[in-house]
Amino acid sequence: EAQVTQNPRYLITVTGKKLTVTCSQNMNHEYMSWYRQDPGLGLRQIYYSMNVEVTDKGDVPEGYKVSRKEKRNFPLILESPSPNQTSLYFCASQLMTGGVTEAFFGQGTRLTVV
Amino acid sequence: AQSVSQHNHHVILSEAASLELGCNYSYGGTVNLFWYVQYPGQHLQLLLKYFSGDPLVKGIKGFEAEFIKSKFSFNLRKPSVQWSDTAEYFCAVSGYNYGQNFVFGPGTRLSVLP
Numbered sequence: 001e002a003q004v005t006q007n008p009r010y011l012i013t014v015t016g017k018k019l020t021v022t023c024s025q026n027m028n029h030e031y032m033s034w035y036r037q038d039p040g041l042g043l044r045q046i047y048y049s050m051n052v053e054v055t056d057k058g059d060v061p062e063g064y065k066v067s068r069k070e071k072r073n074f075p076l077i078l079e080s081p082s083p084n085q086t087s088l089y090f091c092a093s094q095l096m097t098g099g100v101t102e103a104f105f106g107q108g109t110r111l112t113v114v
Numbered sequence: 115a116q117s118v119s120q121h122n123h124h125v126i127l128s129e130a131a132s133l134e135l136g137c138n139y140s141y142g143g144t145v146n147l148f149w150y151v152q153y154p155g156q157h158l159q160l161l162l163k164y165f166s167g168d169p170l171v172k173g174i175k176g177f178e179a180e181f182i183k184s185k186f187s188f189n190l191r192k193p194s195v196q197w198s199d200t201a202e203y204f205c206a207v208s209g210y211n212y213g214q215n216f217v218f219g220p221g222t223r224l225s226v227l228p
Contacts, residue, residue, distance in 0.1 A: 033215070033216075035218075040123070040220055040221075041220055042118075042204060042218040042219050042220040042221050043158075043204065043206075043216075043218040044218075045215055045216070048215060058215070090157065090158065092216070094216075101146055101208040101209065101216070102146070102148075102163065102208075103148075103206075103208070103216050105150075105157055105158045106157065107156075107157040108156075108157045108158075
């Protein structure tokens with residue numbers, strides 16, 4: 001079954017304590033991205049990756065890092081989390097073929113930073 | 115920057131009422147259009163998508179959407195809503211002029227009263 005798996009689903013942490021949210025896809029897609037969802041703002045892109053070792057900033061990259069060492073995994077790293085990073089995070093894996101782009105989303109990670 | 119707007123922040127309907135949620139996107143040439151639904155506490159699910167061809171697209175759960183290129187619109191409709199349609203609905207656009215990224219609207223919360 002085609003899927004995007006995020007872990008953990010829920011996380012409560014303290015300010016400044018480094019954390020990693022993992023994302024894995026089994027569809028062999030080259031393009032993956034991270035979004036955060038906040039009330040009234042919809043989903044905003046944090047970082048994206050067009051292939052292994054190729055990453056770039058999205059609309060709201062401040063305070064985040066990513067890596068793409070292998071095609072299936074795209075972890076999101078918060079080196080020093082702050083309360084304004086409390087949000088719902090989604091990883092997406094995108095199929096891009098023939099001018100068409102379609103995204104498949106993970107189940108989300110609800111992060112609370114206190 | 116490319117953008118997506120949704121006409122309503124919160125819509126409240128009674129069961130069996132008809133639904134239309136508005137979505138407009140900024141000009142960007144050839145686009146792919148999507149509606150996603152997020153039920154309370156859950157992840158994003160694809161309702162329907164438009165890539166090309168017939169501008170009237172039918173999706174799951176009785177939803178449909180119409181792409182009107184001249185108006186840069188992709189409105190979501192359902193003739194008779196149910197209590198179980200209570201959710202948040204997101205319009206999204208992708209395509210070459212969006213850098214292969216997805217741009218989401220801010221979302222519309224739908225509350226259906228039994």
